[in-house]
Amino acid sequence: MADFAIAPEALKDTLAAALGEMAQHVDLALGEVTVTVPAARYHEAMKALRDAPGCRFEQLIDLCGVDYSAYGDGRWEGPRFAAVSHMLSVSLNQRVRVRVFCPDDDFPELPTVCDLWSAANWFEREAFDLYGIMFDGHTDLRRILTDYGFIGHPFRKDFPLSGHVEMRYDADRQRVVYEPVSIEPREITPRVIREDNYGGLH
Template identity: 50%
Template sequence: MAEATELGPLAALGEHIAGALGAAVLATEFAYGELTLTVARESIVQVVTFLRDDPACRFISFIDVCGADYPAREERFEVIYHFLSPHLNQRIRVKLSTDEFTPVPSITGVFRGADWFERETYDLFGVMFSGHPDLRRILTDYGFDGHPLRKDFPMTGFVEVRYDESRKRVVYEPVRLLQEFRTFDYLSPWEGTDYVLPGDEKAKQ
């Protein structure tokens, strides 16, 4: 009964947002006491502006922007936004999908604090943000090759960095492990595999 009571205001909020934004909201989902909206990529600025300004929402506190990579999907990346409404004492998650080449409209015009978070998502996943005032890497070094949180990015990276005593400076050299010999199954150990991890046998005792 407590769960149903808790879901009531969230369900009403989801219906209100979906009704007001129409086709911009593709899906709503309730999990772990939070509301998640899946929205059309091109509508993200409209959606976050509504969430901030609508009197029934007032999600005025921007928390973060992050990414997720699903290589098997046609649009492999999800961009996830988190907001807080002190008025409602509720959090909301907004998701959209994109590919390696299609930019996502920047929300920095609505929430200035999204600036560095969008840069981080670009740096680590390669997601482009159109309209961003300064879209460049923020965590990796200048000239870094690739985007390290993509699932197909090698654990060893593409280059190695070391200090060369003879040259008296830091040098970058290619990693001598051919990409063709690396395999990725994208499975976590908890999703079920054909091998037994050390310690798993204890669960059967």
């Protein structure tokens, strides 16, 4: 492993050069580099990040879905769904974040990267389960956190807080049963107390 990490500015330049036209943006903020790639070049770009000499991101340490529909208090005008990955190069001691937007809001779909990193298997299943993002080429894309009969995708911003159904075990029938939600929908607004010198701030 490298003794020290490359400077973020240098990493940004290295990644921009390695990806070329495969990258829409290579941004540096708060000491972290974020690469945005188009869905059509996503798999190709991820393979380059794994294999290119100045990149060598051997480990996919996270992949998650994002729903931008309420981002910026509704001022967001881009695609609704994205997948965001975090990758680590152990050999070069560097990290990168990759963001890719799904072209179709009604049927969000991206290529799988399971063939590049086996760790993507469960991460992509989670993004499918919670956000409804399909990963083309995934060999076992099924729910991983919710029940098999679950309806909808609970991390989408328009999913109701109380869900659609309640599930419980019925001792008389000796099986799990689904019933309409019995909880009254309500919004609880927390009481915020402001102090003039809270935490020593002026």
